[in-house]
Amino acid sequence: ESCQLVGGLATPSIDVCSQGEDNTCEAFIMEDCDYKGTAVLEETSVTDSHSCQELLETIGFAYHAVYFTYSSKSHTCTFYDSAEMDCASLSGPVLPKYDTCIGGASSTAAPTTAAPTTTAAPTTAAPTTAAPTTAAPTTAAPT
Secondary structure, eight states: OTTSEEEEOSSSOHHHHHTOOTTSGGGOEEEEEEEOSOEEEEESOOOSHHHHHHHHHHHGGGGTOOEEEEETTTTEEEEESOOOEEEEEEEOOSSSOHHHHTTOOOOSOOOSBOOOOOOOOOOOOOOOOOOOOOOOOOOOOOO
8 A cells, every 4th residue: 555646756767766775865755745736737547657757757848847646546647836745754764864864953853844856957157258359460571
């Protein structure tokens, strides 16, 4: 009955995430989550979580979707316009300590709101241009 509801971003793939290293910060899994984004698509003809994720990667932009969930119980693929969520529980390895993964040093329970870690979008700087330089050709006087 575990993992009846799987969710994530379009990338990395579920397979890459499930093959993650044990005893790393990436091994923590948020559970029993209430998704705060607006459901922008619900599709019941999707066969599994991999197909749902691939669908998000392929057409999610058309719905402004950034996050998916797939229910293996109802075979429903849902797209959300936000990855924000409130989660009731967290599972993961004993080490590293969760507080070190989120940058905190407290010994209290993990926060209930978390969004998946994503890489930052590439930044681009405006191109710099300089006025072209021209020099008069140099010629030697005929002798």
